[in-house]
Amino acid sequence: MSAGRGALAGLLGAGAALVTIEFVSLADATGTSVTLAIQNWFIKHVAGGLKQWAIDRFGHNDKVVLQLGTALVVLALGALVGAIARDRWKIVAAVFAAFAVLGIVVALDDPLVSAPVAVIAAVGGAAVGVGVAVGLERRWRLPLGPGRGTASDLPMLSRRGVLLGGGAVAVGLFLGDLVARGVRTSMRQAKTAVTRALPRPSKVTEIPATQPFEVRGLTPYVVPAPDFYRIDTALEVPSVDAASWTLKVTGMVDHELTFTYDDLLARRDLVELPVTLQCVSNEVGGDLVGNARWTGVPLTTLLQEAGVRRGADQVMGESVDGFTAGFPVDVALDGRHALLAIGMNGRSLPAAHGYPARLVVPGLYGYVSATKWIKEIRLTTFAAEVGYWIPLGWSRLGPVKTASRIDVPHSGDSIAAGRVSVAGVAWAPSRGIRKVEVAVDDGPWKAAELGRVASSDTWVQWRWQWDAPRGDHTIAVRATDGDGKVQTARLAPPEPNGSTGHHTIEVSVR
Ligand SMILES: Nc1nc2c(c(=O)[nH]1)N[C@H]1C(S)=C(S)[C@@H](COP(=O)(O)O)O[C@H]1N2
Ligand SMILES: [Mo]
Numbered sequence: 001m002s003a004g005r006g007a008l009a010g011l012l013g014a015g016a017a018l019v020t021i022e023f024v025s026l027a028d029a030t031g032t033s034v035t036l037a038i039q040n041w042f043i044k045h046v047a048g049g050l051k052q053w054a055i056d057r058f059g060h061n062d063k064v065v066l067q068l069g070t071a072l073v074v075l076a077l078g079a080l081v082g083a084i085a086r087d088r089w090k091i092v093a094a095v096f097a098a099f100a101v102l103g104i105v106v107a108l109d110d111p112l113v114s115a116p117v118a119v120i121a122a123v124g125g126a127a128v129g130v131g132v133a134v135g136l137e138r139r140w141r142l143p144l145g146p147g148r149g150t151a152s153d154l155p156m157l158s159r160r161g162v163l164l165g166g167g168a169v170a171v172g173l174f175l176g177d178l179v180a181r182g183v184r185t186s187m188r189q190a191k192t193a194v195t196r197a198l199p200r201p202s203k204v205t206e207i208p209a210t211q212p213f214e215v216r217g218l219t220p221y222v223v224p225a226p227d228f229y230r231i232d233t234a235l236e237v238p239s240v241d242a243a244s245w246t247l248k249v250t251g252m253v254d255h256e257l258t259f260t261y262d263d264l265l266a267r268r269d270l271v272e273l274p275v276t277l278q279c280v281s282n283e284v285g286g287d288l289v290g291n292a293r294w295t296g297v298p299l300t301t302l303l304q305e306a307g308v309r310r311g312a313d314q315v316m317g318e319s320v321d322g323f324t325a326g327f328p329v330d331v332a333l334d335g336r337h338a339l340l341a342i343g344m345n346g347r348s349l350p351a352a353h354g355y356p357a358r359l360v361v362p363g364l365y366g367y368v369s370a371t372k373w374i375k376e377i378r379l380t381t382f383a384a385e386v387g388y389w390i391p392l393g394w395s396r397l398g399p400v401k402t403a404s405r406i407d408v409p410h411s412g413d414s415i416a417a418g419r420v421s422v423a424g425v426a427w428a429p430s431r432g433i434r435k436v437e438v439a440v441d442d443g444p445w446k447a448a449e450l451g452r453v454a455s456s457d458t459w460v461q462w463r464w465q466w467d468a469p470r471g472d473h474t475i476a477v478r479a480t481d482g483d484g485k486v487q488t489a490r491l492a493p494p495e496p497n498g499s500t501g502h503h504t505i506e507v508s509v510r
Helices: 003-028 034-045 060-085 089-107 115-141 159-192 261-266 299-306 329-333
Strands: 246-251 257-260 271-278 289-298 314-319 324-328 339-344 358-360 374-380 403-408 418-427 433-440 460-468 471-481 504-509
Touching (some): 003 060, 003 115, 003 159, 034 089, 034 115, 060 089, 060 115, 089 115, 246 299, 257 299, 261 339, 289 299, 299 339, 299 374, 324 329, 358 374, 403 471, 418 433, 418 471, 433 460, 460 471
Parallel strands (some): 246 374
Antiparallel strands (some): 246 257, 271 289, 289 339, 314 374, 339 358, 418 460, 471 504
């Protein structure tokens, strides 16, 4: 028996274990599978601490890379064990069993894991994995057919036979994996894919019906949900069943409260207001910012009903997937329009944006405030606990810094000389924007025209008409907030509490 054959058997055994876990996990498709729990653990405890894997970096691509990487590591480990163990099947069994135990321990720490399903998946996966690895190894070790002489005199299954057989098993596993994943995705989507209309809010902050200007390529004042930026640590968008979901207000309160989805939807006065939400990881000129109409219950109402006890200085949101974000009680009660939101742009929240409910706090970056898939609002202290991103190097407080962005033209564009509309958005949610100015080639600042806004919680669209002369030029933008403070030119990176600096683009005019 060669090490190569042992390795191939071990690799296929590991693959069979993964596919088995995938199938068993369908028993609880809306929960987290053992494999995903391990990846979530990795994101939280390993990747989250790496600077280059900052808040916004868990983009879709990184998640695909992480999933592929996990599969490759497991397959490589299987191959290694197979190559070393060869015909000593007890070693193979011991290693698979050890990984099953490890998987269970990590999985039980994940709030969305169903313990029985995780245990059956891990144990079943290990058992099937050992069966496949040992079975193939034996088959490939046995001499061919009955014949003369002793077994060792006989030729083993040919190299070609092993590769063909192994290849067939690999293809089977791959197809099985695709099927299991496909079923899982559709089972999850069936739960939350539909967004429905909401009851009419009792108070609506109207959106300006028209804007004084329209510029092609300028971001719309209200961003449609499918285009709205997304940030979440979870590998899969949590799939929450609103019928059994509850929201609790707990901790340092006079009365703990519990709400069902129906309580919020049908038995509460809903308000609708637009708020611009930004991610602290947004780079100068970046697109991790958006403005939407949010519908929900004012957070102050809930806090007043619960009665905030003296000494509580932090409102902590916790999501069904274990994410947390906390902000000062003072901020929650200072009169700004913080919402427990159940709707976005007139419909129930899309799954990706926190269905069934989330927090939205004007003027705070999302990482300290905007808990999606929220299950608990806890009154606590900063001394007792801090939110998810704080131990990873981000500031405890996250007020949004005044910012502005040029949407058109794009940096690097080549444009025709003459009249050009330079346009973009500027925001300082809760303070509002008083003025936006543009400077060409470090020349004097010129005031841009401002669009209409619904409130000081939203961004403003701006436009500046430029008589563009031939040549290469830079265009910079800066905003002044509602308090009269001018956006700083000092360049700062997103970490630890938000980027600063003027968005500046380069264009060549022909
Ligand atoms: N449960 C949960 N809520 C979360 C996050 C998360 O990872 N998990 N990310 C936060 C961050 S960093 C931001 S910027 C906003 C983004 O909200 P959006 O995805 O709806 O744009 O959600 C916040 N709420
Ligand atoms: Mo964020």
